[in-house]
Amino acid sequence: MTIKIKFGPDNQIPPVIQTPLPPRTEKIHSSINDMVGIGRLRKTNPSSLDKEKDRDKEKDKDKEKVAEILAELESFIGLVIVKRLIRDLQAFVEIQRRRSQEKLIAEPLVLHMIFKGNPGTGKTTVARLVGRLFKEMGVLQKGHIIECERADLVGEYIGHTAQKTRDQLKKALGGVLFIDEAYSLARGGEKDFGKEAIDALVKAMEDNKDNLVLILAGYSQEMDWFLQTNPGLRSRFPIHIDFPDYTIEELLAIGKMMFKSRQYELTLAAEDTLRFHLQTLLSSHRYAGNARLVRNLVEKTIRQQAVRLFQKPSSSREELIQILPIDINMDNL
Known part of the structure; x- marks a missing residue:
C-alpha cells in the first residue's frame, strides 16, 4: 500500500498524509454445508462415531468369515491333530495381535510350515484353508495360494533358476506359496540348480516375512531328510504338521x-x-x-x-x- 505525504505552501502548516482505501472485495457466499464451526460439520465427512461403527462392522464380518472357515475345517473327515494345530495357530495369532494393541511385547509371526504325509491326505486342501484364514485374521493381504513343484522353480542353466523362483514368489506375495514334493529340490547334490532355488526361497522368507507364508510338503521320511540337507531350513519352519493316513x-x-x-x-x-x-x-x-x-x-x-x-x-x-x-x-x- 502506497502512502502519500503532501506539503502545503506554508511551512507552518503540517503535511497532509493521504492513505488510500483498501481495494474492494466481493463478498463470498459459502453454502451452509461447507461452513465448519461449533455445532456444524461437513456433510461429506462422516463423524468419528460413524467411522467407529464401520470399523466394528468390519471386525464382525471378519469374525464371521473366520468362523465359517473353521467350520469348514471341522467338516473335514479325520485330521483331528491337524484341526487342533490350526486352531492353536489361530489362538496364537489373535493373542499376539491383542498384546500389540496393549503395547506389550509380541512374538514375531513366523508362520512358515512343513506338511508331512502321504499323497491324498489333505495337505493341499488345508494349505488353501490356511491362506484364507490368515487373510481374514489380517496376517496376509490376499490369502491366495500358489501351488508349484520342482519344475516350476528350477531352470536349465545358471541364473535361470533364481529368476523362475522369484517369479513364483512374486505371484505368491500376500498369500501362500505351496511347494509339493519340496525334497526334490535337494536331490541333485551340490551342482544341481535346486540348491539355487532353495537359496532364493530362504532369502524371500526373510525379505517378505510379514506378507508371505511358505509351506513345503511331501512324504514324511523324505521331508525329514530334506531338512537335514540345509541346517538353516529347520529353524525357519517352526510349524510342522503331520497328516496321517485315513482309517x-x-x-x-x-x-x-x-x-x-x-x-x-x-x-x-x-x-x-x-x-x-x-x-x-x-x-x-x-x-x-x-x-x-x-x-x-x-x-x-x-x-x-x-x-x-x-x-x-x-x-x-x-x-x-x-x-x-x-x-x-x-x-x-
Whole structure:
C-alpha cells in the first residue's frame, strides 16, 4: 500500500498524509454445508462415531468369515491333530495381535510350515484353508495360494533358476506359496540348480516375512531328510504338521460323502462291498489310506453303474440314484 505525504505552501502548516482505501472485495457466499464451526460439520465427512461403527462392522464380518472357515475345517473327515494345530495357530495369532494393541511385547509371526504325509491326505486342501484364514485374521493381504513343484522353480542353466523362483514368489506375495514334493529340490547334490532355488526361497522368507507364508510338503521320511540337507531350513519352519493316513472308517465316510454330493446312494449291500474293497486296499497298497484312491474308486463305480443302466431302455429315478454291489469294481484301480 502506497502512502502519500503532501506539503502545503506554508511551512507552518503540517503535511497532509493521504492513505488510500483498501481495494474492494466481493463478498463470498459459502453454502451452509461447507461452513465448519461449533455445532456444524461437513456433510461429506462422516463423524468419528460413524467411522467407529464401520470399523466394528468390519471386525464382525471378519469374525464371521473366520468362523465359517473353521467350520469348514471341522467338516473335514479325520485330521483331528491337524484341526487342533490350526486352531492353536489361530489362538496364537489373535493373542499376539491383542498384546500389540496393549503395547506389550509380541512374538514375531513366523508362520512358515512343513506338511508331512502321504499323497491324498489333505495337505493341499488345508494349505488353501490356511491362506484364507490368515487373510481374514489380517496376517496376509490376499490369502491366495500358489501351488508349484520342482519344475516350476528350477531352470536349465545358471541364473535361470533364481529368476523362475522369484517369479513364483512374486505371484505368491500376500498369500501362500505351496511347494509339493519340496525334497526334490535337494536331490541333485551340490551342482544341481535346486540348491539355487532353495537359496532364493530362504532369502524371500526373510525379505517378505510379514506378507508371505511358505509351506513345503511331501512324504514324511523324505521331508525329514530334506531338512537335514540345509541346517538353516529347520529353524525357519517352526510349524510342522503331520497328516496321517485315513482309517478304514474315515475312508468309508469319505466315500459315502462323495457319493452323496453327486446324488448317489449306496444300498446296504453296496456299503458292505465298499468296506470290503477298502479293507483290501489298506492291506495291499502302500498309499491306500488316502482320499485320492477313494475318489478314484467312487468315480469308477459311477461309470460302472452307468454301463449297467445303459443296457436298459429306461431307468427310474431310484435306479439312477442307487449304487449296487455289482457296480463296485477294483480292477485296474
